[in-house]
Amino acid sequence: MTRSIRSCSATALVLAALAAAAAHAATITVTDAAGKPLATAKVREVAAAPRARDTSDGGYPAPGKPRVVDVDITRFTDAAGRAAFADRGAAVNYLVRKPGYRDATVAAAAGQAEVRAVLEAQTDAAKLAEAKPANVWLGALDLDDPQRKLQFMLQCTFCHQQGNAFLHHERPVAEWNDAIHRMVRYGSRLSSADQRALPELLHAGWRRLREHPELLATPAPWSPALAGTTITEWPIGDAMSQTHDQLLGRDGRVYVADNIQDRIYRIDPQTNEVTVFKIPHRDGEPNGGLLAARLRDFPRHDSTSNAHSLAQSARDGHIFVTPSAQRRLVEFDPASGAFTLHEMDGGFYPHTIRIDAQDRVWFTLALSNQIAMFDRASGRFTRYDLPTRSWREWLTVKLIGPIFVLMGWGVPLANWLPVDRLATGTPLPYGIDIAPDGSVWFARLHTAEIGRLDPATGAITMIATPFLGPRRLRSDADGNLWICAFPESAIARYDPKAGTFTRFDLPVVPKGSETPYSLNIDKRRGIVWVTGNQSDSLYALDIRTQAWRTVPLPRRVAFTRDIEIDERDGTLYTSTSSFPSWHVEDAQPTMIRVQTAAP
Secondary structure: OHHHHHHHHHHHHHHHHHHHHHHHEEEEEEEEEEEEEEEOOEEEEEOOOOOOOOOEEEEEOOOOOOEEEEEEEEEEEEOEEEEEEEEOOOOOOEEEOOEEOOOOEEEEEEOEEEEEEEEEEEEEOOHHHHHHOOHHHHHHHHOHHHHHHHHHHHHOOOOOOOHHHHHHHHOOOOHHHHHHHHHHHHHOOOOHHHHHHHHHHHHHHHHHHOOOHHHHOOOOOOOOHHHEEEEEEEOOOOOOOOOOEEEOOOOOOEHHHHHHHHOOEEEOOOOEEEEEOOOOOOOOOOOOHHOOOOOOOOOOOOEEEEEEEEEEOOOOEEEEEOOOOOEEEEEEEEOOOEEEEEEEEOOOOOOEEEEEEOEEEEEOOOOOOOEEEOOOOOEEEEEOOOOOHHHHHHHHOOOHHHHHHHOOOOOOOOOOOOOOOOOOOOEEEEEEEOOOOOOHHHHHHHHEEEEEOOOOOOOOEEEEEEOEEEEEEOOOOOOOOOEEHHHHOOEEEEEOOOEEEEEOOOOOOOOOOOOOOOEEOOOOEEEEEEEEOOOOOEEEEEEOOOOEEEEEEEOOOOOOOOEEEOOOOEEEEEEEOOOOHHHHHHHOOOOEEOOOOOO
């Protein structure tokens, strides 16, 4: 596929690719046991004998050396039950899945033009239940209090799903108690009262659903329009990775940050080459950086920086990375592979990052309740303090430095200090974006607010949201803000001129069962794309018609945190970002490209 083809529409791109490979294509036909064609079956093509992975650098590929990887390609069958794949010139396996049927695997030899797969109807109620996505289980979970359920969704679903097979299996109350204390140490601000109540409730709630699968809703059926969708996956990292955010670079390659292994993966979608770059550490820095004790019981991590989010300068193409476990900003030159570490004299937990038209780097400082700006021209940082809600919160924010020191020494303050449902003390500025007029907008997760910072004056305006958990946000071409209402299964549009919010509930069954982590906007086509991290999917809202589409992702437990869009053709990029990554199907995180036909 050439770069000129990529500038065409997504539909033309897919059709051109299929036409070019028509003479050497494999077509798989999927039917039920009676021979009836099955439409919208999800077919994932994988190499039968994939290339050996390089694990020479502590289990990971050697830095700086491009290596070709074998991709997985997923398509959906049309009304005739057929899906076509270009011949790879090697043997492949087809993994076939459709709700209500048993999975099937079919082998195909190199050059084999016709393949058939027969799916048997699944009649076992327990197995039908297990095949349902995590959001169905989460939606049916009874925690005895609607507000507790919202808090559970806000505080216990931002690292991984709740409701997948790993989470809802039988475990003792004491094990739930231990897990909750560990998650609080990792960063959850679950209230002290809910910490005490949830072990019993989770033990009983998940057991009730396992024993009564009829209580689980049936997800909405997959759309026939998916027959025009192609999803490609590149394996990156392993079960001990957390491939957090990604960036579509100006060079057409995708850069993904591995948060707990301090690596950046560069993926070339044209050649399938993957190159790893290791973020350098300062001499003497402990593993885990300023959060050294947080992951002390995690099996393997190399996380002195905790690479989090990425943004690219339009001036010179340098990529800036927020290292959440350090007081610094990381600069990476993709042309040379060189890193520069810019130290700050304050602030804690660099988080989401954007670069404005003046080449200034803006990012949230989540735990010190600040917005930071790095002026590349002067090499200086400016930090903007955000308002606090009370004297107690002001004091906690002011003491965040000593608190970090004590936690680094292994003092379990996160488990000792009382927490209320307002997460007092951790307002948590989170997502950030630059509006067309140059103003800086941000979301504050625990205070139900968004805010505007005027770069010219430093003035900050806070705006209450009519929903909980504003997480990440993006500005559209008209300057409207689109915001994830994380625990409320919705997104919202804020019109700064009118000062009004408009809510859009996600098209998910059961209602209210999703936790949208982030979104991005295809400005050329007027589409808002949203992560469905509890339902293994992506959602698309047409701004003009307000119609929704859903794209199921290839693997179960496809927890996603970020979306990049190539606006030339509407291609999407995301990555499976569960922490821990061994939750994801096959225990293999991937960078994902989604090419969809026009609705």
